[in-house]
Every structure is written in structure tokens, then in C-alpha cells.
Amino acid sequence: MHVYSAREDQVDKLADLAGAAFENYPLHTAVKGLLAEPEKFSDWIRDLHGVMIRVFVRYHTVLVLEDQGKILGVALLNRRPPGLLEYLRYCRPLLGYMRFDRLVRFFSFTEAADSVVRKASDFQWFLTVIAVDPEFQHRGIGKLFLERGIEGYIRSHGGGCLAFITCTPRNAQFYSSAGYRIVGEHSVSLDGNDVPVWSFEKVIV
Template identity: 30%
Template sequence: MEKILYREARIDEFQKIGKVLADAFMDYPFTALIKDDLKKPEYYPAFLELMESLLTRLYIKGETCLVAEKEGQIIAVALLQQKDFTILSYLLNGVIKLFRYITPRNLLKYLDLVDRSEQHLKKSGNFDWYLMMLAVNKSIQGQGIGSAFLENCVVPYVKAKGCKRLGLITSIDKNVFFYKKNNFTLLDFMMLDYGTKSVGNWAFVKTIDN
């Protein structure tokens, strides 16, 4: 059986990776919140795939996108960054395309939620690298692929770049167990309001051994 190959993503793969991310996060509380703010709720799958594709392209061009590949298929993805992106970065990367599905006002409302979730992590602990997103192909989740990806690719990669502390946030209970199992330390938990709704926000950090 072919082994899993870990590598940096290529720019020509951004749409393929965006679909992997969208499929993995389709039912994720943090992303599902935006469904009712779209011009039509049924736009949600197409909106999410486009948003994740644009985000992936931004990370490949400006930060880090790592993938796990097996038998020619991308089975896991990690988006990592060292610095903050500005709204201008999103606009230059083609986020205007999202306006076919959502009004600029509602998109800014959602981006504010993203910012508040990240500020929660920044207030909770120090970190020098940020794991923006980690996803495993939906059809093969629960098989240890995510843990192996972290151990054999993500952590060694950021360690080689001089990372001391890797931070992340999640908004779902089962991920809390997953990250604790992979030696991340829970820093804090809070609920984030989004209109009349709310979502959990768990802040984690992992100390990278030298």
C-alpha cells in the first residue's frame, strides 16, 4: 500500500484543497453560522467551497499550506501562518467573488467573528505560529490520519521554522478531545455571540520541544 506523502501544496491545487476543506467543515458550528446570512441558505455549499478555495490560495501564496497525499489524493490539509492577514489581503485574493452569495455587510460581520475568535487566543496565551485550519478528508475521518499529520508533518515543519508555541482555536467538543490527545494545552473557553446565535471557542497551544 502506498505510503502517505507530506508536502507543501502547489498553487494549482487551491480549488481541490478548498473542496476538501469545505466538505470537512460543512457541518462545523463556526462555519454553519453564516448559512442564514447568505442571500439564500441553499448557497451555503457553493459559498463555503469558494471561501475555502480563496483562503487556500491566499495561504499558498503568502503563508503555509501543507497537505497529506495518498495514492494521488489529498487526504488532509493544514493552513498555518506567522502573521495576521488584513482585509486588503482578502480583497486582493478575489474575495469579491463571494458577493454573489453574500452581501459585503454580512461578510464583514462574519470576518468580525473570525477576528474575535482569534483575539480570544491571543489574549489567552503566547504563540508564534497559528494553525488556522486542520482538516481530514470527510470520508476517512476517525482513522488516526489527523494525529499522524500533526506528528509527522505539521509539528516537524513549524519546528524547523523555529516555532516555539503553536496556537489554535476550535469550536466543537470532539476537537477538544483530539487536540488534548495530541498534547495541546487548553488555555481558555468562551462563547462568542453572532447575532442571536452563539458558538463555543476553545483556545489551545502546544509547546514545541527543541
């Protein structure tokens, strides 16, 4: 297995992987009520990650985990969480799913999810997404990607404090077992859908 920086010609393939990995993620499923056609939720999640990956390829870091020519995972890493305006510049593919005002509400919702970690952690690195192909989940690949790939990349760039959020108890337990410290717990709400948020950090040396 090896980790490398993504190329622009990989965006669609990486979006397919990330979309499948996050199809049941509470922070994303909360948006279903905003979609003009809720049955297209799977397409929305894929295209949402396509937008995110395009932003990160251009302005931040996209890491790819590959083994024998098969892409197993993707991670979006940056020095600061992208702001709302940064995403909106690339949001045209998403406007086919919902009105612009609803899209702004969704991105504001995700920014609210990041609000506690931004205040509680003096981070130098922020992990916006780590996704493993669902076919290869629960095999230790996520931990390998996190420790050798993402943390290894940070070490090779001088180290520093890595922070991120997660919205499921299972993920929170996983990150705690990997040596990450909880710096905050809160919840965010979108149209009556309450989503728990755990904020984590770890100093990578």
C-alpha cells in the same frame, strides 16, 4: 504518506476537501442567515476555503497530506492570523453569496473567535485550518497529520509555540489528548447563533 507545500494549481481541489470537512462546523454554519440563498451554503463553504487557501499559498503556508496520489488533508499554517483586510483583497468570489457588509460581519465574527488566543498565547505559529477528507476521518489520519506533518514542519523551521482555536467539544478533546493545553474558553455570537471557542497551544521542540 507524505506532506508537502501546496501549489497554486491545487487550490480548487484543496478547497473542495476543506469545504466538505467543515460543512457542519459551528463557526461556519452560523453564517447561513447572512446568505442571500441559504441553500447554497455548501458552495459558500467551498469558495470561502478557496479564498483562504489562495491567501495562504501567497503569504503563508499550505501543507498537503497525500498518500499514493490521493490528497487526504490540508492545513493552513502561519506566523500570525491573517487580518480582515488580507482576506477582503481576495473576497470577490464570496460576494455572489452575500452583501459586502454581511461579509465584513462574518470576517469580524471569525476574528472575534481568535481574540482570546491572540491575547492568552505568546505563539510563534498559528494553525488556521486543519482538514481531513471526510471519507478518511476517524482513522487516525488527523492525528498523524498534526503530529508528523504540521508539528514536523514547525520543528524543521526552528520549533516554537503553536496555537489555534476549535469550536466543537469533540475537537477540543482530540487536541487535549494530543498534548495541547487549553489557554482560554469563550463564545462568540452571530445573529443569535452562539458558538463555543476553545483556545489551545503547545510548544513544539
